[in-house]
Structure formats: C-alpha cells, structure tokens
C-alpha cells in the first residue's frame with residue numbers, strides 16, 4: 001500500500017510538471033510567517049519534500065515550491081466502484097488531490113521596506129491565492145525568530161497582516177499618479193486600469209471592483225491617501241486571504257485558549273505530522289493525513305513507540321488531528337471555496353478512454369459551469385463543447401449548468 005502511494009505521488013508530481021497541467025492548475029497556497037515558527041516543517045510534512053529544517057532564523061532563503069494534497073471523500077464510495085485515479089490518489093475511499101504549495105522564507109516587521117529579506121519574500125507571495133500564516137502559538141519565538149519565553153503571538157497575527165497590507169499600498173501608491181493621470185486624460189476605465197497595474201499581484205477586475213465597493217469608492221476618481229490605504233486593505237483581504245495556523249501547540253496551549261475566541265486559529269503540530277508521515281512512509285504505521293489516529297504496524301523500537309504515544313495522547317486525542325491537513329483543506333475548500341468534480345468519458349462505466357475508473361478529480365471554484373470544466377480539462381474540449389451529462393441523474397446539461405461538489409460529468413464534444 002505504502003509503495004503504491006509513493007509511486008502514485010511520483011506520478012502526480014510528474015503530471016503536474018507537464019506544461020499543460022500547470023497552466024490549468026494555477027492555484028497556489030503560500031506558507032508565510034516570521035522566521036523559525038515551523039513553516040518549512042509544515043511544508044515538508046505537507047509535501048514530504050527535502051527542504052532544510054533548522055532551529056535558526058533564515059534557514060530558507062529561496063521559496064520552495066512543492067505539491068501537497070487536499071483530502072476529500074471520494075465519489076467511488078457513492079457509486080460503489082473501485083477507482084483508478086490518474087491525477088490524484090485514493091486510499092480507503094479518501095481522494096487526495098494535488099495543490100501547489102510555496103514555502104516562503106521568514107517575514108519580519110518592515111519587510112515591505114526591504115527589512116530582513118524583505119521584498120524578495122513578498123515577491124514570492126505575489127502569485128499566492130491564499131496564505132497560511134504559521135504562528136508559533138506557544139510564544140517561544142520572538143519577533144526576529146529567536147528563542148524566547150512568553151512572547152504574545154497576537155503581535156504576529158497583526159504584524160503579518162499589516163506588512164502585506166502595506167506592501168499592497170506601496171505598490172498602489174507608486175502607480176497611482178500614472179493610473180489617475182491616464183483615467184483623467186484618456187477616460188480609461190478605473191477598474192480596468194487598476195487591474196492592469198496590479199495584475200502582478202494575481203488581482204483581476206472582479207477583485208478590484210469588489211474592493212472598490214467595500215472601500216465605498218464607487219464613482220470617485222480623486223482618491224486621498226486614506227482612500228488608497230482603505231482600498232489596499234480590502235483588496236488584500238479579497239485577493240490574499242490569510243488563514244492562521246497555531247503551530248507548536250505541543251509546547252503550550254495557553255495562548256491558543258486565550259486567542260481562539262478572537263481569531264479563527266487552527267491548532268497544529270507540524271513536527272508531529274512530519275514524524276507520523278515519515279513513520280507511515282517507512283511502513284511503521286498506517287495513517288492517512290488528517291486522521292485522528294494511526295495504527296502501529298510493528299517493527300518499532302521503544303523510543304519510537306514513546307514518540308508515537310506522545311503524539312497520540314497530546315495532539316491527536318486532544319485536537320482531533322495534527323492540524324496540518326486541516327489547514328490545507330480549510331484554505332482550499334472553505335476560503336478559496338473550491339469544489340471537486342470528476343470528468344469521465346463513459347457515463348456508464350465512469351471511465352476515461354483507457355478504462356480508468358474515475359480517473360481525475362478537478363478542483364474548480366464554486367459557481368463553475370459545465371463549460372468551465374470543459375475548458376479546465378483542455379482548451380480544445382472547451383472549444384468543441386456541445387453539452388454534458390450529469391452521471392448521477394443521467395440527465396443532459398448545458399454549458400451554463402452550475403456544477404456541484406462531487407459531480408461526475410461526461411462532456412460531449414463536436415467531432
């Protein structure tokens with residue numbers, strides 16, 4: 001079983017690096033936070049990739065990009081079939097779907113002005129669709145990433161948000177004279193012009209429009225500095241939402257208990273997740289990422305048993321999981337509001353042309369249509385779309401039909 005997983009993971013990575021796959025799968029999850037909070041450990045647990053992990057600041061000086069997987073109930077259960085996943089994998093009727101994750105080097109206060117490794121870090125974040133902010137919730141890391149006691153992690157929650165807001169504001173302010181000049185002299189559309197100037201931040205016209213609404217700036221062309229700030233904050237909230245991961249929960253829960261009323265924080269122990277994923281990889285235990293328990297398969301020594309017992313008693317039993325998989329799932333399903341759709345070519349057998357059952361699971365934003373799915377599979381399939389079939393109801397659906405989570409869809413194309 002473990003050998004299978006490894007082989008499949010390698011396959012998934014290969015497929016993802018093919019140009020066509022990359023262009024249709026642009027979603028990126030950025031892992032951010034100050035130095036030494038456990039970002040690389042969290043990343044490594046998610047991707048089991050080889051990145052440096054060390055207990056000193058700035059271990060990571062270049063963004064690491066890897067592939068993690070979100071976990072969801074596979075539809076093979078609903079149809080009572082055995083699936084042969086191609087772009088994802090399925091174990092115990094749980095489907096694991098790849099998403100791109102970036103481990104960014106530590107961010108320190110003042111980064112937007114070039115402090116620490118400043119703009120380089122922010123540049124790494126430009127493409128991210130959502131940020132997982134890893135915080136040392138035990139309060140044992142100071143604001144520069146050095147070991148301490150009694151630090152209040154609430155400072156980190158606030159500083160990171162401010163840094164990113166200020167970075168957005170800085171970019172907007174630098175471009176504002178040009179943008180407003182163009183609008184005044186050439187009567188260009190403000191939304192279009194802003195989206196164009198900010199496209200490097202993965203911001204589009206819909207985001208810009210929403211931010212203008214939220215900042216109550218519709219119809220206004222002369223923006224004050226306060227307006228620019230306000231707009232930057234709204235735009236950041238829309239285009240780079242932040243999920244807080246309260247890491248190192250194994251060390252102390254006091255801060256978590258105090259802050260959980262005020263913020264939505266997912267308690268996590270990345271070190272435990274990394275340990276049990278490694279144990280699983282070495283066939284010592286049976287464990288699925290995100291599970292609340294694992295089963296020891298034998299062949300472990302006393303030290304390993306003690307470590308596993310510690311993880312079980314202090315993390316899994318107390319918090320329901322290590323929190324790592326939960327962070328990724330929350331970011332993708334709850335924040336980015338993605339649904340899972342399974343395209344097939346044969347609506348009776350639920351197979352592709354090679355006979356693979358439920359081969360692919362695609363992530364699509366809520367509200368996506370049958371035509372969106374066709375284009376996600378391939379531009380050519382989108383161009384030749386003439387209809388689709390909902391394999392649960394066997395009913396024909398049109399291009400504007402809005403898809404639901406766990407839909408299994410056959411796309412009909414013009415020959």
Ligand SMILES: Nc1nc2c(ncn2[C@@H]2O[C@H](COP(=O)(O)OP(=O)(O)OP(=O)(O)O)[C@@H](O)[C@H]2O)c(=O)[nH]1
Pocket residue numbers: 033034035036037038039040041042052053054055056057058059060105106107145247248249250251268269270271272
């Ligand atoms: N107790 C405990 N220690 C952890 C946990 N996660 C990470 N650590 C430790 O925290 C230290 C820093 O971990 P890294 O993953 O290198 O931190 P980072 O945020 O990537 O650091 P930079 O790359 O310097 O920004 C290492 O000693 C890890 O073993 C955790 O959940 N619990």
Ligand SMILES: [Mg+2]
Pocket residue numbers: 039040041052059060104105106
């Ligand atoms: Mg690191």
